Amino acid sequence: MDTIVWLMVWCLILGSFVGFLAGLLGIGGGLIIVPALLYLLPKVGISEPHLLYVAIATSLSAIILTSASSAKAHWGRGNVDFTVLKALLPGIVIGAFLSGFIAKAFLGAYLQQVFAIFVMLMAINMWFPLKVNAAAGLPSNSVIFVIGIIIAMISGLMGIGGGVLLVPFLVWCGLAMAKAVGTSSMIGIVIACFGSLGYITTGWDVHSLPAGTLGYIYVPALLAIVSTSVLTAPLGAKAASIWPTPILKRIFALLLIVIGVKLLLS
Template sequence: MEWWNIYLLYLLIAGAFVGFFAGLLGIGGGLIIVPVLITLFTAQNFPANSISHVALGTTMATILFTSISSLYAHYRHNAVQWNIVISMTPGIFLGTLMGTVLVSSLTGNTLNTIFVIFIFSVATQMLLQFRPRAMFQLPGKIGLFFAGGLIGGISSLVAIGGGLLSVSFLTMCQVKIQHAIGTAAAIGFPIALAGTIGYAANEILHPGLELPKYSLGYIYLPALACLVLTSSLTAPIGAKMTYSMKTSILKTIFIALLYCIGIKMLIDLV
């Protein structure tokens, strides 16, 4: 088997794994996809100074496709508060685009450090079962604009759909948890769209980038195709299993996996 066939097989398996857990636990796949892509891109001898950037960009483009099915599912259950989505979207676009510009100016080690801190934070939050409490009133349009900008900016730095951040913010603003989750799913689409545009446009803004073949800016198209293909097939399976089995054991396994990934990346940094 040719070397490139082997890596495509790895990507197909990774996409299936990520899609399953995303559907089962409602967790975006960026936390898993980014480290996997960094490992595979390193093994393929991609330009060292752009490996982390391409991993983030490819992951964000993957979320663009997977977020559509999530958005549609919550839309069917009338769980999306569109007034919030409309008010936050301009800030999301601006913050996410600015985040992708910032990424292009950071080194791979800096990006990996930010990702390690974030992945440990998420794993610890899941382990302790932390749930934000309602503390504030939902802000007006200006407040939602700035909140969207902050959520979009952070999401672009770690290549996530913003669900964890959006749900926490909306819950603290006294939005019912079902509507918070549904609205966060809708918010994930403009985050992914703006992030994909921003990561793809880096090739135009920085024409001297050293990138692997078949890349569109920081998006590696063969990896994108593999991840989207298998994750779209396994996500519905995971979603169905949510209602037919206890997920506590699998959730514990997922948390342990996040810690293992974080530790490995930390060791590589040190």
């Protein structure tokens, strides 16, 4: 019991940090939550073969509430394009659900290396933001379907909401930035929900996981993270109008590089 309390205290702190960063810099929490959980979860008996899966699944499930809060705000401002949302949803649902099965097919060490490289790529993109030129409009439904599957699978494998991949794609499709972000936040809920369901399904019959897990999701850590992240995200959003966010993004990018290198070498 003492170790669970210890973990939840640290996850409350983690949630506060992640929520504030999400509001301040507009980043998804998975890039921080997953590495932090890789350190914390062994203390409560989650063994090496399942550690990365539990960290990713717990991060992904935490994004459900974060995305819902963001989506509600964007919905109220009319920043959701339902035509694009409807076109993307079938591929998003399939890709997100399959991500848990694909993750289990990976050897944990290889998946950790893939995650480490992804973290470093996101850091580079944060330092040198990708500039996307809008195309004439939406591609064909079959192309959107395939792209939706790919984006959702990558997001589910990395334990993120997908905004870092979806927003550039939607801007390329011709959406204004506000609509791209708002539509992405709605899709993030779907990715997180169906991705979490995939990890619940694949982890359901794993008997070596400790009490408190739902499939591969470690519920005590999840509850602690979301209980504070939803409180600090608005504070981060307020600070964004005062603090020098471009400089802070570069500092955070350096932090991600360090995390990525450490994961790659461990």
